[in-house]
Amino acid sequence: MKKRLKSSTIFAMWEKASKARKIDEVSILNQTMVASSTCISPIHLESNLQLVLWQEPESRGETSTPHVEDDEPMQADLEALEHDPGKRIPISVYAVNDQDRVRRGYIEMGSCQPKNHKFKFTNKSGKERRFCRAWIKEFPWIEYSVEKDRAFSFVCYLYKDKTRCPGGDAFGKKGFNNWNMKSRLKKHKGEICSAHAEAQEKYDRFTTPQTSIRESIASNTSQYKALYKQRLTWTLKCVRFLLRQGLAFRGYDESEDSLNKGNFLELLNWIAGNFEEVARVVLKNAPRNCKMTHRDIQQEVIKCCAQETTKLVIEELDGGHFAILADESSDVYQNEQLVVCLHYVDKKGRVVVRFLVLLMLKILPL
Structure with a gap:
């Protein structure tokens, strides 16, 4: 009786463990259960259950991802930066916190545009072609690799967003050497929304601080x-x-x-x-x-003019004697007005009359 209770308990555990298995595995387990109920002892069955439960994670149909250790990011050494674009390491290889420092280092170094270098000739379509020095003036972003005899885009190397604009590494990583196809340079530059244009905009904002929002607002x-x-x-x-x-x-x-x-x-x-x-x-x-x-x-400007005129009159008096002339008159609407003027003698002995103010009088009740 005890053996039957123990066996039934083991069967319940077996069924509970098999619910998480796939359909094909459940069928295999059911066959194993039938065989075990006829000729396998409960102790042996318990050991098989432990073996199956231990092997369960590996027996599932899911594809396990092997653990691969990520490569450690390269530490930035600004003194060891390569000027030749053909020898450079991608910006993404450096540590995230060092990438801006590397960009600043390359910007201070400037693009690689050798002036006195004798460019190599390459056979293109049956004709000898080479990098044209005049392209540097027409496309300031272009740079030349002496090591690989290829042209690269300086701004794309620094600021191209590879997540939004994948591909197109002819001017970024591989380099361009189709010297007979100048149109590819214009095509790479593209329109306003192109990857190169976005990289150029980031480069301009970085190198020209006054183009920031704060500076633009200040200039405006x-x-x-x-x-x-x-x-x-x-x-x-x-x-x-x-x-x-x-x-x-x-x-x-x-x-x-x-x-x-x-x-x-x-x-x-x-x-x-x-x-x-x-x-x-x-x-x-x-x-x-x-x-x-x-x-x-207009009224505010008139008041300002009146105040400045009053100041000038006071300065002209300079603490001297003066007389006040106040007279009333009525306008066409029979409104009483009070005019106030000053009489005084200036420093040159001339009699001066200055109008100060015109006031509208309130009618007092009798």
Whole structure:
């Protein structure tokens, strides 16, 4: 009875272990179970079960991947960098943290473009051909390997993204020597979205710091400030002219189709029509949110002119005696206005009258 209980327990363990096996393995195990139930003792069956369970990972149909140790990345030695592109080691071989240092080292070294080298002739299509020195000026990214007598792309070696743009190693790893096919150079350069163009853009951003986003914004800001200053200058000149002449600023209709937009806009438009340097920065050529012609801008400039005029009058007085002339008058709408002027004698003995302010008086209740 004890042997039967032990045997049934072993069968249950056997069935539990076989559930994770494949269909063909299950059939083999079932045959083994039948044979073991007839002629194999429970102890022997338990040992077979242990053997099968131990061999189970190897008996599955899955393909095991052998463990291969990765090659250790090469440490960067900037003094040992090869200038000849035919002898260089790919950038990807170096450690990730050293790749930028290697790129900087090659950029400081410059591309390999031998000037006094006598290029070899190669038979191409029945004619003797060789690397043309004029290609260096036409394609600044090209470099020549004296070791392999082949042409390479300097920027592609440094910055080509092989994950996004695989293949095309004629100018990167293998080199180019079809000297009778100059069109291949233009084809390699490609369009804006080509692998070479992306590598060239990365190279330009690295070698030209002012092309970074921060520097571009800073340069644009300086340019905007200069244009803003020019627009403000011409607005101020128009305001000063109208103030000096005592003329009105605004017109009844200041729309684009108006025949008379008022003295301020008409004066600014006349100056822009006669001076090209003014027309480039004002009115239609100015940003919509920075034309410097709105009535609020005019009022602010007028207040600034009044403050500066008051400062000049105080400096001209220089602590001397003066008299205040205040008089009231009413406009066509019967609104009371108060005019304040200063009377004084300047340092040259001349009597001076300076207008200071015009105030609208509030009607006091009786």
